[in-house]
Amino acid sequence: MPTPPAPEPGRPPRAEVPDGLPVPGRFAHLHPDDGACLMEAASLLATGRFTDRPPGTHPVLAALARAVNDSVDDATRRALWPLAADLADAGPADRAYGPLLVGTVVDAARRVRPGSRRLECRSAACHARARRLARARTSTAPARIADMLWWHGPGHHALEHALRVLLSAPDADQRLSRLLRRAVTEARVRTTREQEPLPAQALSQRG
Template identity: 70%
Template structure:
């Protein structure tokens, strides 16, 4: 029988931790696997994706969290450079929430805003200070609010663990694909480190 977690790695747990001896959230595990410092915002993971991961990690039950642990290795290198990535990811989460609350005008408005921004940035090359600042302002403002609201809706579902786990697996796979394609085009991710304290939705 395979040991879980692998020898030398901390036990998966909710929330942030001061030291690996206390356990590790999924993002902290990704940071350790990447060979960096013990942090829940490792450089190799796109900030918007890291925000999604943290909320999912803190909101699902222990069994689901353990099942998601293998994603840590993929998250260690999942940072697409495309400027459209963050609004498209947030839009995907908003879309998943709309399945539960289709009449919601707020979710519909957020979805349209993400789609418009994603379309506008789809063919814009990464790089350049003005673009990085604009992307950072969007993420720390409306982008993060849209994500948090959509996740609160998803966390309230009776089958929240299943929905959140499926959404996260899809998001990680798409980020890895996008990062592989974006690397050839060059450029730097422009979102910056995610501020601490995005909304959790523990049940």
């Protein structure tokens, strides 16, 4: 029997996707018997509920996963199916994560269209917001509202524009697949790091 590949350095081991998940398909579905998109499979693994917005997945990452699932061909979608296990618990709490991920997608689009001034400006705005929020991690109610407004406004628009540019590339399936795999890896590393218990010394200092 061949030896399974070792996990990438710094990456938590990925759980295997159990048998019995619905057949991979594009878009949202009414029932698992009709198939499932990648996020619906992640939700089944995480909560047993059939939705494409499971609570354990960061909304920006979930949006990226839904877009990639709906855009790639059947073979690429099937190859991405094991990511459902990682997506089921990929919800970094760091406020900087959302704009950082959108900025990463915009940067990938800039490699397809390097002369785009619009992409350049959106990349700069996303990374500037990520740097600012990295120094302001407190998640108060006003902060959560501000983050939600950003995501449903300029953040979502930047992500959708970048994805349209990526889809125009002749090798769009490969680019989107690599992008989603890297995004899931980074999200799982961040989530695992945030869930690690604080050292006893740090706890005593906080107390």
